Amino acid sequence: MIDVVYRLTAPGMFEVACQELELDGRQVLIRPRWLSVCKADQRYYQGNRAPEVLRAKLPMALIHECAAEVIHDPTGAFQPGELVVPVPNLPTQFDEFIAENYLPSSRFRSSGFDGFTQEYVLSEPDRLVRAPEKTPPEVSSFLELISVCMHAIDRWERFAHGRRERLAVWGGGNVGFITALLLRRLYPGAELTVLDINEEILSYSSFADRRLHVDQVKLSGRETLCDHAFECVGGAGCGPAINQMIDCVAPEGSLALLGVSETNVAINTRMVLEKGLRMFGSSRSGAKDFDRAARLLEQNPRMGQALGCLVSDVVDVRSVADIHKAFRLDAQQGFGKTVMNWNI
């Protein structure tokens, strides 16, 4: 069948293209319904990527965060009309030790090949996760982002020592908010601190025990702020945040790095060594992280409601002009997610 694809050809320019989808009796036909704009998509749209990257990757359909409706499933795993969340990471091999999202052979939607700004999409059944019940579809649209935070927590649980009484999250933006909310639910007894440079953004994390402006952190002597820390700052703020985390974490603590920095970051390795800290990176997620995130939301419907405050705009999209509108609105947001109600 003919599928209409909306591809970014150059920063700020979309083209309408058509392609044939071959229903092969093995893949599930889904229709994207709710699409969430990610900062990575916004960087392509704005042209904030190196020219050689843009040349290599465009034209390409953007968006890797999506909730979709099942149209037809020849395998019988899903029913028509079910809301699912497609996993944008598509592994081509299995590795005993390396997770699917770290395998160089894996492909990722809206980074190298077409994302979800399409009329229909064909997906392998194992790349679909049922959207959590009682969670608004706008929130399910960014389950991918929630799964990324879940993946980082999952890794932290494997790497970090067992004293988890004081946890801290640097950065109160989308990733920091979600990470802190997940930690609140998974470790209700821990003292949870969220730190940022923006008081307004900090105020969203009302569930945290402490919300601190980074300038408010004053430690004396051997005093520490937390047992483990999560960096969710990214960008130019990465360096100062990581170095403050190194200063604030107790010896043998773990530092989870989630923020993307376009430049190299200088860090205080002397103190990393002296304290015996563990730092680990985390990027993207796999199908099991989606599943764990979805089930956690299902068991805690109030979390879905709390995540609803991240939805800053819902744009009804029926034309290319509406896609531009969504991206331009999103570019003005300091906090929150722009969701497209995909009616195209």
Add this chain to the structure above:
Amino acid sequence: MIIAAIMAGGIGSRMGSSAMPKQYLPLGGKPILLHTVEKFLVHPQVEHVAVLTPRSWISHTKDILKNSAAQVIEGGETRNDTLWNALRYTEEAFGGEDDHILITHDAVRPFVTHRIISENIESAQKYGACDTVIPATDTIVESRAGTLISGIPERKTMFQGQTPQSFRTRKLRALMERLSEEESAILTDACKIFVMRGEPVAMVTGETHNIKITYPYDLKVAQALLGLDPAEGGAL
């Protein structure tokens, strides 16, 4: 019920060198008609798809659609006759007393989108009838005698008609029954039946790529839209 009637009644006299009706020509290795039917079969709101085709092509059409849920029925001599057949089939198959939504669509418009179909259903339910249109980009010139221009309407009030055209069946029947023979003979557009009688017809915004494959040039455009090499399309 929401029923799609794919109008494959034409014999393709404008297609030029090909003897085969244009809806059966291959596009990307598959007949144009099949592409069109698939768009309606996968739409969750469309409950039944009927394909109306010339009698002599029924067997061929059934072969093409043998693996699909679409029903093949006989079309008519004219567009109007085909529309009547679609209406009668709908009433016989799904009840004449009930009010159904009938979505009529050209078999040779395979680039119809999910949105256009959804908005047709919504508008037909709300207004009783709707037409799919796009704003005219060329200036429209009117000439009654064919030699001199008799008028140039303001372009911003002009739209180009596409399909689908969708209707509530009871109202469509009532209006079609009132057509005189003369009116029936000259009517090439179902929505005009409503407009002539002062009945509302809503406009659904189409797409420029929702093209009708009428001429060889259109098939080349269709192949290009699908990213195919027209030189290898080989249908002409």
